[in-house]
C-alpha cells in the first residue's frame with residue numbers, strides 16, 4: 001500500500017514538473033492571456049519615489065563674478081579665503097547668510113592706499129563686516145532696524161545700523177551709509193545685496209578714509225537686479241532617466257515572476 005502510494009505521488013509529481021516545463025517553455029504569451037489572474041501576494045513593485053532633488057547651493061564666487069561688477073570685492077574674498085567662510089555658511093547652516101556687496105565703483109572711489117596698510121586680520125574683519133551670519137529678505141529689514149546696532153559676521157563689536165525708510169534700506173557703518181541699490185540674489189538661505197559704498201567700521205578706520213582724488217570714473221553699466229536663476233540640474237534628469245530605465249527593468253522581471261506564479265497556481269487548481 002505504502003509503496004503504491006509513493007509511486008503514485010512520484011508519478012503525480014513527475015507529471016506536474018513536466019507540465020510546468022511544457023507551459024513555461026512553450027510561450028509566455030499564452031500565459032499572458034490568462035484572464036483575471038489572482039492578485040500577487042506581495043506587491044511586486046514598491047511605489048517608486050520621485051527622485052530626491054539634489055541639494056542646491058548657490059556658488060557665491062560664480063554669482064559675484066557674473067553680477068555686479070563686483071570683481072574687487074570678490075578678489076579680496078578669494079585672497080583672504082573669506083569666500084570659504086561665506087560659502088560654508090551658505091551651504092551648511094540653517095541660518096544662512098546676508099552679504100552686502102560693494103560695487104567695483106565703491107572701491108574705486110576710495111584712495112588706492114586705503115587698504116594698503118591693513119593687516120591680514122583687519123582685512124578679513126573688513127570683509128566679514130559686510131555680512132550677517134543669517135539670511136534676511138529685504139522685507140525683514142524694517143524689523144531688523146529696531147534691533148540696531150546689529151552684529152555682523154566680523155563679531156559682536158563690529159556692528160551695522162539699518163534704516164528702512166519706506167522700503168529704501170540703508171546700511172550704516174561709522175564712515176558710510178549706503179543704500180541697498182539692488183537685490184542681486186535673495187532666496188533663503190542666501191541673500192546678496194548691492195551697495196555703492198564700502199562699509200567702514202570705526203574699529204579699523206580711526207578717521208574717515210580719504211576719497212580718491214580723480215573724479216568718479218564712467219558710471220558702470222547697470223547690472224540686472226536679478227541674478228540668473230540657477231540652472232535646474234541636467235544631472236537630475238539623467239538620474240531620473242536611469243531610474244525610469246531601472247524600474248522598467250524591474251517591471252519586466254516582476255511580470256516573469258508573476259507569470260511563473262500564475263502558471264503554477266493554475267496547475268495547482270487543476271491538480
Ligand SMILES: *[C@@H]1O[C@H](CO)[C@@H](O)[C@H](O)[C@H]1NC(C)=O
Nearest residue numbers: 055056057084087088091092
Ligand atoms: C558648497 O556646496 C557645493 C555644491 O553644492 C560644493 O561644491 C562646495 O564645495 C560646497 N562648499 C562648502 C564650503 O561647503
Ligand SMILES: *[C@@H]1O[C@H](CO)[C@@H](O)[C@H](O)[C@H]1NC(C)=O
Nearest residue numbers: 111112113114115116117118
Ligand atoms: C602705510 O604705511 C606706510 C609706511 O608704514 C606709510 O608711509 C603710509 O602713510 C601708510 N598709508 C596709510 C594709508 O596709512
Ligand SMILES: *[C@@H]1O[C@H](CO)[C@@H](O)[C@H](O)[C@H]1NC(C)=O
Nearest residue numbers: 148149160161172173174175
Ligand atoms: C547705531 O545705533 C545705535 C542705537 O541707536 C547708536 O547708539 C549708534 O551710535 C549707532 N551707530 C552708528 C555708527 O550710527
